[in-house]
Amino acid sequence: MTNKTVLTAEDIRRTLGRMAHEIIEHNRDLSNIVMVGMRTRGVPIAHRLAENIKKYEGTTIPVGVLDFSLYRDDLAHRNLQPVVESTSIPVSIDEKIVILVDDVLYTGRSARAAMDALIDMGRPSSIKLAVMIDRGHRELPIRADYVGKNIPSSRNEDVRVKLSETDDTDEVSIFNLGETQEE
Amino acid sequence: MAKEQTELLEDEPQNLNWTRKHLLDIDSFTVAEYDLVLKTASAMKEILSRPIKKVPALRGKTIATLFYEPSTRTRGSFELAAKNLSADVINLASASSSIVKGESLIDTLHTLQAMGVNGIVIRHSMAGAPYLAAKHAQASIINAGDGWHAHPTQALLDMYTVFEQKKHLKDLKVVILGDSRHSRVARSNIWGFSGVGAKVTLCAPLTLLPPGMNYRYHPYQGVEIETDIQKALEGADVVMVLRLQKERQNAGLMPDVREYIRYYQLNRQRFALAKPDAMLMHPGPVNENIEIEPELIRCPASVIDQQVTNGIAVRMALLYLVIGGKKDEI
Amino acid sequence: MKSRLIIKDGLIIDPARSLEVKGDLVVEDGKIIQSGPGAASSFNQNAEVIEAKGMIIAPGFIDFHCHLREPGFEDKETIKTGSLAAAAGGFTTICCMPNTQPSADSTSTLSYIRETAARDSRVRVLPIACVTVDRAGKTLAPMIELAEAGAVGFSDDGSPIADSWIMLRALEYSKPLGLPIINHCEDPALVANGQMNEGKISTLLGIPSSPAISEEVMIARDVRLAEYTGAWVHIAHISTAGGVEIVREAKRRGVRVTAEATPHHLSLTEEAVMNYDTNARVNPPLRTQEDIEALIEGLKDSTIDIIATDHAPHTSSDKNQEFSLAPAGISGFETALGVVMKLVHDGRLTMAEVVSKMTIAPAAILVGAGLKLGSLDNGSIADITIIDPGQRWVVDSNAFLSKGKNTPYNRMELKGKVAFTIVSGQIIFNGTKNSQTL
Numbered sequence: 040m041t042n043k044t045v046l047t048a049e050d051i052r053r054t055l056g057r058m059a060h061e062i063i064e065h066n067r068d069l070s071n072i073v074m075v076g077m078r079t080r081g082v083p084i085a086h087r088l089a090e091n092i093k094k095y096e097g098t099t100i101p102v103g104v105l106d107f108s109l110y111r112d113d114l115a116h117r118n119l120q121p122v123v124e125s126t127s128i129p130v131s132i133d134e135k136i137v138i139l140v141d142d143v144l145y146t147g148r149s150a151r152a153a154m155d156a157l158i159d160m161g162r163p164s165s166i167k168l169a170v171m172i173d174r175g176h177r178e179l180p181i182r183a184d185y186v187g188k189n190i191p192s193s194r195n196e197d198v199r200v201k202l203s204e205t206d207d208t209d210e211v212s213i214f215n216l217g218e219t220q221e222e
Numbered sequence: 223m224a225k226e227q228t229e230l231l232e233d234e235p236q237n238l239n240w241t242r243k244h245l246l247d248i249d250s251f252t253v254a255e256y257d258l259v260l261k262t263a264s265a266m267k268e269i270l271s272r273p274i275k276k277v278p279a280l281r282g283k284t285i286a287t288l289f290y291e292p293s294t295r296t297r298g299s300f301e302l303a304a305k306n307l308s309a310d311v312i313n314l315a316s317a318s319s320s321i322v323k324g325e326s327l328i329d330t331l332h333t334l335q336a337m338g339v340n341g342i343v344i345r346h347s348m349a350g351a352p353y354l355a356a357k358h359a360q361a362s363i364i365n366a367g368d369g370w371h372a373h374p375t376q377a378l379l380d381m382y383t384v385f386e387q388k389k390h391l392k393d394l395k396v397v398i399l400g401d402s403r404h405s406r407v408a409r410s411n412i413w414g415f416s417g418v419g420a421k422v423t424l425c426a427p428l429t430l431l432p433p434g435m436n437y438r439y440h441p442y443q444g445v446e447i448e449t450d451i452q453k454a455l456e457g458a459d460v461v462m463v464l465r466l467q468k469e470r471q472n473a474g475l476m477p478d479v480r481e482y483i484r485y486y487q488l489n490r491q492r493f494a495l496a497k498p499d500a501m502l503m504h505p506g507p508v509n510e511n512i513e514i515e516p517e518l519i520r521c522p523a524s525v526i527d528q529q530v531t532n533g534i535a536v537r538m539a540l541l542y543l544v545i546g547g548k549k550d551e552i
Numbered sequence: 553m554k555s556r557l558i559i560k561d562g563l564i565i566d567p568a569r570s571l572e573v574k575g576d577l578v579v580e581d582g583k584i585i586q587s588g589p590g591a592a593s594s595f596n597q598n599a600e601v602i603e604a605k606g607m608i609i610a611p612g613f614i615d616f617h618c619h620l621r622e623p624g625f626e627d628k629e630t631i632k633t634g635s636l637a638a639a640a641g642g643f644t645t646i647c648c649m650p651n652t653q654p655s656a657d658s659t660s661t662l663s664y665i666r667e668t669a670a671r672d673s674r675v676r677v678l679p680i681a682c683v684t685v686d687r688a689g690k691t692l693a694p695m696i697e698l699a700e701a702g703a704v705g706f707s708d709d710g711s712p713i714a715d716s717w718i719m720l721r722a723l724e725y726s727k728p729l730g731l732p733i734i735n736h737c738e739d740p741a742l743v744a745n746g747q748m749n750e751g752k753i754s755t756l757l758g759i760p761s762s763p764a765i766s767e768e769v770m771i772a773r774d775v776r777l778a779e780y781t782g783a784w785v786h787i788a789h790i791s792t793a794g795g796v797e798i799v800r801e802a803k804r805r806g807v808r809v810t811a812e813a814t815p816h817h818l819s820l821t822e823e824a825v826m827n828y829d830t831n832a833r834v835n836p837p838l839r840t841q842e843d844i845e846a847l848i849e850g851l852k853d854s855t856i857d858i859i860a861t862d863h864a865p866h867t868s869s870d871k872n873q874e875f876s877l878a879p880a881g882i883s884g885f886e887t888a889l890g891v892v893m894k895l896v897h898d899g900r901l902t903m904a905e906v907v908s909k910m911t912i913a914p915a916a917i918l919v920g921a922g923l924k925l926g927s928l929d930n931g932s933i934a935d936i937t938i939i940d941p942g943q944r945w946v947v948d949s950n951a952f953l954s955k956g957k958n959t960p961y962n963r964m965e966l967k968g969k970v971a972f973t974i975v976s977g978q979i980i981f982n983g984t985k986n987s988q989t990l
Binding site for chain 2: 118123
């Protein structure tokens with residue numbers, strides 16, 4: 040397997056900085072926003088974006104954690120089930136703008152599951168999607184509102200995100216898996 | 223062809239290490255299994271706090287409850303748990319089905335199998351019935367209580383209730399007060415709490431303890447016996463009160479209720495001997511003024527109501543673990 | 553059919569004469585006419601010959617306690633199928649218990665059993681009659697008449713004789729007959745709803761249980777009553793160490809008490825019930841290793857006189873139920889020898905002791921048989937069992953000749969099998985072929 044680093048720690052820092060500014064620019068009323076990080080690596084990214092927004096605008100945006108495993112569309116088809124972690128959103132999401140945050144947007148199925156979970160939990164006035172990496176190959180009609188970086192990839196490649204909160208460093212790399220991957 | 227996966231693939235969640243097809247007892251549960259149940263129950267409890275208490279995890283699965291003994295609370299709890307996971311539920315209660323007509327357990331299982339159920343929750347008055355069911359059904363069997371033997375989901379919800387408040391279970395002093403001879407709740411709790419390192423004490427007259435435990439043999443490692451209620455309750459972290467069934471009163475196992483109340487009822491003075499932050503539990507239904515003073519039932523230390531709520535969360539967790547996913551035939 | 557049978561080159565074990573010697577056995581017209589080294593040499597013409605090299609030639613086994621279920625429970629077993637199974641187990645004489653339907657408390661039922669046996673069974677069937685009418689424990693059965701009609705003993709087995717007054721009267725009444733009152737010793741009040749031995753395992757499994765003292769208490773009572781009346785009590789299927797001690801002490805005092813132990817009580821403990829296996833549910837229940845040790849000691853010092861199978865067949869649907877609903881009983885004819893021989897292979901008992909407990913010792917108790925059984929002496933009836941002591945085999949209940957497939961030994965490997973069973977000089981079972989009984 041070969042791999043190639045596409046984003047260094049410095050690239051990540053700049054990208055998340057730019058995304059935060061984009062969010063600020065597009066949302067006149069920041070006080071109505073709730074960031075919800077999709078487990079697992081969406082969570083530290085949501086926190087970093089919120090920190091950046093606070094740094095630039097002084098506004099504190101609440102950050103929640105969402106485990107959407109129970110809404111996955113492949114539960115009945117998997118041999119092993121996912122471990123269910125906790126979900127915790129500190130404020131009500133009714134009438135709020137919820138920004139779902141994830142590290143990589145790929146097929147779009149995780150975002151679909153996360154939206155279903157959110158809608159069962161309340162009625163946001165709108166849901167937006169922020170992802171650090173969009174690697175294409177959507178299987179559902181889902182698009183991100185805020186994208187850190189577009190990284191076109193092929194199906195026999197794997198985009199790996201490492202963040203210091205969960206791994207040992209900040210880095211995004213592409214692994215070539217060596218053969219064609221049929222879904 | 224094999225892919226090396228040293229890290230989790232994007233979109234791939236961490237997978238469960240759960241291999242039990244049935245939940246018949248907790249005798250052989252490992253600490254890791256207890257941890258997993260408690261963690262999953264936490265996640266499920268959060269779902270119960272949402273306006274829509276439903277997730278699609280068991281959509282398309284059918285669960286049957288097969289109760290040969292009447293029960294409102296346990297059956298209702300399982301039914302709600304299954305429905306919250308979007309499963310379909312059918313209830314077979316002994317009073318209203320062919321069970322009364324004399325259809326054998328095995329025949330009933332074959333009928334349910336032919337109807338395509340994925341899971342059967344069974345409560346039976348005879349110990350061992352769920353094991354017989356597991357031999358004959360392809361569906362997953364969950365034991366909701368068999369005779370005097372076991373009531374695993376009750377023990378797990380009791381453990382979760384304590385864990386929720388105390389944040390740990392090891393080394394807690396857990397006192398089980400009352401008739402444990404005939405109590406499957408007590409027996410499963412003995413397994414559960416001692417299995418995670420808590421210290422269990424049984425307090426009752428010798429005639430109401432599991433046979434022989436007091437003088438000849440000790441089937442449960444490390445469980446203490448104390449017939450004096452004052453000594454038993456000293457320093458307890460958890461006091462679990464068992465129901466005194468009316469039948470015991472007439473079966474020659476004890477003189478009369480008056481004597482039981484005098485020496486074994488949990489009242490405020492006795493409860494004060496436990497630790498100040500002790501938890502008071504009861505599997506229900508409660509016999510007020512018999513095994514427990516009514517003022518204690520809703521006192522601040524009482525978690526009797528939380529036990530009921532947690533029951534649904536824990537049963538949701540167990541249904542998800544046992545029945546969820548694509549279960550290939552073993 | 554030749555009238556002469558020669559069994560060559562086996563190890564003759566005849567406890568009646570304390571004999572254990574390599575040799576031949578010669579049978580003519582249903583009687584043994586010669587035995588010993590080289591006995592066959594003067595008899596070579598016109599004889600059917602069995603080559604018994606490496607095998608043991610013993611008297612035919614006698615089972616003092618079994619259930620043939622006919623009349624009334626023919627779905628579990630009939631006298632025909634039971635006798636086929638007995639023959640496969642090496643038994644040439646069996647005594648059937650009276651818990652049939654109707655119970656054997658009248659001469660008409662006794663005649664039915666004897667006539668059916670005469671027609672359907674190639675094994676000798678000797679009936680045991682009831683102590684009380686319909687085994688209800690209230691009124692004495694007509695024991696004198698029943699003895700005259702062929703009963704070899706009296707019992708309410710299945711049930712104990714719980715009422716001490718009735719037991720006393722039964723012992724008194726039967727005394728002149730010289731026949732034993734055989735009691736299933738379990739005090740029903742102490743047994744209560746017990747379905748297995750009271751102990752660690754019953755607590756873990758949550759199954760209602762009965763303690764060893766429920767047997768000990770009744771044995772203690774019965775030996776005192778026997779002592780008081782001078783009558784004869786036989787303790788059926790003794791299972792407890794305490795019980796053995798009580799019988800030992802009573803014999804020392806000269807009480808007329810005899811006792812039997814079953815192969816399953818000599819080999820299995822309550823652990824066989826783990827996983828709620830109904831095939832291990834039996835009355836009295838399987839107990840502990842300490843009890844097994846005491847039973848083996850009891851056999852060695854003859855506190856326990858005989859081995860008896862308590863063969864108790866049930867249908868598969870009977871046993872394929874919740875533990876509490878499944879009837880008690882083990883289908884034991886066909887595994888008896890193999891199970892008991894494990895004690896020989898383990899050095900706990902000698903082959904001679906085992907043969908004695910299954911032949912001459914029960915013969916001594918069968919005073920009512922009117923026949924001299926259990927011996928290979930010249931002039932004895934030629935009831936012979938030939939054993940292959942080294943043959944390994946795996947128990948397969950589906951292959952049982954008994955209708956009862958209920959055995960806790962299924963799929964176990966045993967060492968020691970019946971090669972031939974001979975009654976009155978006729979081979980009624982040949983275990984060396986694939987298709988068995990002739």
